[in-house]
Amino acid sequence: MNTVLATDDFCREHGNEELWYQVFQEGHPVLLGKQKRFSLIPGGSRCKMCYAPLTGLGGWITRRMGLEPSSRNPSFCNACDGFLKAYPGGAEVDLSILFCDLRGSVPLSASMSPKEFAQLITFMRETIIPVLWRAEGFVLQFQGDAVIGVWPPGFSGKEYASKAVNGGMQLPKAIEGKPFNGSKLPIGMAIHTGRAYLSTVASLSADMQEVSAFGFDVNVAARLADSAKAGEVLISEAALKAAGRTIDASKLRSYELRGVDDPVRASLLKVP
Numbered sequence: 001m002n003t004v005l006a007t008d009d010f011c012r013e014h015g016n017e018e019l020w021y022q023v024f025q026e027g028h029p030v031l032l033g034k035q036k037r038f039s040l041i042p043g044g045s046r047c048k049m050c051y052a053p054l055t056g057l058g059g060w061i062t063r064r065m066g067l068e069p070s071s072r073n074p075s076f077c078n079a080c081d082g083f084l085k086a087y088p089g090g091a092e093v094d095l096s097i098l099f100c101d102l103r104g105s106v107p108l109s110a111s112m113s114p115k116e117f118a119q120l121i122t123f124m125r126e127t128i129i130p131v132l133w134r135a136e137g138f139v140l141q142f143q144g145d146a147v148i149g150v151w152p153p154g155f156s157g158k159e160y161a162s163k164a165v166n167g168g169m170q171l172p173k174a175i176e177g178k179p180f181n182g183s184k185l186p187i188g189m190a191i192h193t194g195r196a197y198l199s200t201v202a203s204l205s206a207d208m209q210e211v212s213a214f215g216f217d218v219n220v221a222a223r224l225a226d227s228a229k230a231g232e233v234l235i236s237e238a239a240l241k242a243a244g245r246t247i248d249a250s251k252l253r254s255y256e257l258r259g260v261d262d263p264v265r266a267s268l269l270k271v272p
């Protein structure tokens with residue numbers, strides 16, 4: 001099956017498998033140490049890899065340490081972006097995936113100016129991404145009108161699956177609390193746990209790199225998010241099991257997902 005995250009603009013890179021396995025599956029001591037230190041410094045936007053604050057007072061502190069937003073990848077600090085450039089590649093790892101998908105984006109975009117729609121997408125990212133950061137998730141390459149977070153154990157710790165479910169459950173309230181021009185953002189969400197190839201991806205046209213996820217379980221998460229109505233979070237049985245949640249079989253529903261042979265059982269979290 002083709003991955004939903006591969007785009008014409010970016011192609012995935014291979015190599016440095018042991019290093020990326022350590023970063024995302026086992027935990028890299030240098031990166032984990034940085035995350036721990038940088039999390040203690042207050043900050044607005046942060047490097048999505050090492051959590052170094054890049055703006056505000058925290059950004060002033062980290063600039064004095066020689067860190068600044070990378071000019072080619074502003075969502076990474078210059079040190080982490082240098083790391084992506086020096087070590088392109090990836091590895092197959094365990095992970096939880098959270099997909100947040102803007103529902104009805106076509107009619108929505110028709111109801112406002114392109115500029116307003118772009119503002120809405122930015123607003124959606126600014127609403128969701130801090131929740132993913134607080135839950136110790138890693139935010140993937142932005143994909144149109146979706147926001148995608150992953151929780152691999154090397155990055156998020158051995159309780160990664162539980163952190164993903166807890167993070168996902170915070171989202172309906174966060175979205176409810178931040179209306180856009182007076183209306184609640186219509187976002188459907190899904191959480192799934194499985195395996196994926198996490199790797200750097202490079203743009204064909206410009207000197208730009210990001211991290212993305214590929215594989216069947218990524219597609220399951222994306223399709224499950226397609227099945228969620230605005231304000232709903234669908235949590236797959238696999239995600240609940242990995243998070244150590246007690247599963248009430250009577251609350252699970254089967255979802256037929258496009259391109260997925262067997263129905264996927266999931267629990268619906270709906271916040272009124």
Ligand SMILES: [Zn+2]
Nearest residue numbers: 047050077080
């Ligand atoms: Zn960084």
